[in-house]
Amino acid sequence: xxxxxxxxxDFTLHNQNSVVIPVMENANMTVMPGECVGLTGSSGAGKSTxxxxxxxxxxxxxxxxxxGDLDVVTALPREILDLRRDxxxxxxxxxxxxxxxxxxxxxxxxxxxxxxxxxAAHARARELLTxxxxxxxxxxxxxxxxxxxxxxxxxxxRGFAHEYPAMLLDExxxxxxxxxxxxxxxxxxxxxxxxxxxxxxxxxxxxRAQVCDREIDVSAFARKAV
Amino acid sequence: xxxxxxxxxxxxYYGTRLGCxxxxxxxxxxEVLGIVGESGSGKxxxxxxxxxxxxxxxxxxxxxxxxxxxxxxxTMSEPERRMLSRTDWxxxxxxxxxxxxMGVSAGGNVxxxxxxxxxxxxxxxxxxxxxxxxxxxxxxxxxxxxPSQFSGGMQxxxxxxxxxxxxxxxxxxxxxxxxxxxSVQARLLDLLxxxxxxxxxxxxxxxxxxxxxxxxxxxxxxxxxxxxxxxxLTDQVLDDPQHGYTQLLVSSVxxx
Numbered sequence: 396x397x398x399x400x401x402x403x404x405d406f407t408l409h410n411q412n413s414v415v416i417p418v419m420e421n422a423n424m425t426v427m428p429g430e431c432v433g434l435t436g437s438s439g440a441g442k443s444t445x446x447x448x449x450x451x452x453x454x455x456x457x458x459x460x461x462x463g464d465l466d467v468v469t470a471l472p473r474e475i476l477d478l479r480r481d482x483x484x485x486x487x488x489x490x491x492x493x494x495x496x497x498x499x500x501x502x503x504x505x506x507x508x509x510x511x512x513x514x515a516a517h518a519r520a521r522e523l524l525t526x527x528x529x530x531x532x533x534x535x536x537x538x539x540x541x542x543x544x545x546x547x548x549x550x551x552x553r554g555f556a557h558e559y560p561a562m563l564l565d566e567x568x569x570x571x572x573x574x575x576x577x578x579x580x581x582x583x584x585x586x587x588x589x590x591x592x593x594x595x596x597x598x599x600x601x602x603r604a605q606v607c608d609r610e611i612d613v614s615a616f617a618r619k620a621v
Numbered sequence: 622x623x624x625x626x627x628x629x630x631x632x633x634y635y636g637t638r639l640g641c642x643x644x645x646x647x648x649x650x651x652e653v654l655g656i657v658g659e660s661g662s663g664k665x666x667x668x669x670x671x672x673x674x675x676x677x678x679x680x681x682x683x684x685x686x687x688x689x690x691x692x693x694x695x696t697m698s699e700p701e702r703r704m705l706s707r708t709d710w711x712x713x714x715x716x717x718x719x720x721x722x723m724g725v726s727a728g729g730n731v732x733x734x735x736x737x738x739x740x741x742x743x744x745x746x747x748x749x750x751x752x753x754x755x756x757x758x759x760x761x762x763x764x765x766x767x768p769s770q771f772s773g774g775m776q777x778x779x780x781x782x783x784x785x786x787x788x789x790x791x792x793x794x795x796x797x798x799x800x801x802x803x804s805v806q807a808r809l810l811d812l813l814x815x816x817x818x819x820x821x822x823x824x825x826x827x828x829x830x831x832x833x834x835x836x837x838x839x840x841x842x843x844x845x846x847x848x849x850x851x852x853x854l855t856d857q858v859l860d861d862p863q864h865g866y867t868q869l870l871v872s873s874v875x876x877x
Contacts, residue, residue, distance in 0.1 A: 452856050495804075
């Protein structure tokens, strides 16, 4: 479902003496439907960068990144938007939403975008928020006023609302208590069971061991500065 | 799918001074394109050329009309272009005073656009106008007040209602949230996003506010000195900018 082939990436900082920071070279990985692959490596090794490249958020210098039958590296912006709406979900560490929009609507948005009816989307959003233990009295408020852990759970509810065939999870269990951590792991388990291909970053080793079928150390893709 | 708007080779000079040079892009139905750049970078000139407010020196602006399919609006006859700007197009000005009739009631401002496309039944016009005022959160009891009695944020929302009432397919916006309170800005952004999704609108938004384009635009175009220096997905251009100027622009945003 997700295939990364000979991918390389560097950052050029034009305003800081045009420093070129090499990030990775010859990165290769494959994720099959129903499989969860964990990315490992020390902080700064390029785990999030690789994930963002697969999402089309960062440009890739060379190589191929196939998600389904689309090559993200050469795709038009419009094709990536379609991919993100229908096929590829991404749960980042941070919630980014329009201020003052109620939590329930924030969670509904990805479902309405794929054409689900208002009622069905609301029902699914309620179910997810209940499962993730967001108190009902908060649903009509904007998540931007919530605590860090609550924001993250809203982000997860939003990320799992539509059943994407491929998902990228950036530290979904960080800053969660034990019960909520279990809920998130069971959501990941269910997504795998329905055939989703998942790439995850987990600093929580127990969580990684529980949901990941394989691990890939991204330090192997690192390129030494010349 | 046919693009709604195909722009190619748009250049505009003011005498020897450059307005914008050789700009081209495609806009598809339902897509929102953001154009950012500092003041004087040519973004408003470009928008005015696209919307037919100014005549470009060279280039084509091909719009997929309902009746005859793709047609170049630059070479189109004046009446035809005016008809387009009353029906399929809308233009939201930075200053609501430029887009509203200040001496006419709020209801009248919305109703006027309807009459311009042939609506004649007073009851229907008023009902539609009230419906749209409600959509932009202007209460019904303000229908007969003039925009001059409204606050800046209300005027801007009224301008949006006036523009969208005829069901346009393409909406041009010049700094739609400029000069508004941040609280009003957030509400307006949410309103615009909802309308884009529900009505399948396409929009071209000119702004210098990067936070606004991140939330509103699917794609981004960065302009400097009259030329497009970078384009791409909005989040990609903002998170992994390639051009030195874009990097400077993104890294200069103040954090709250």
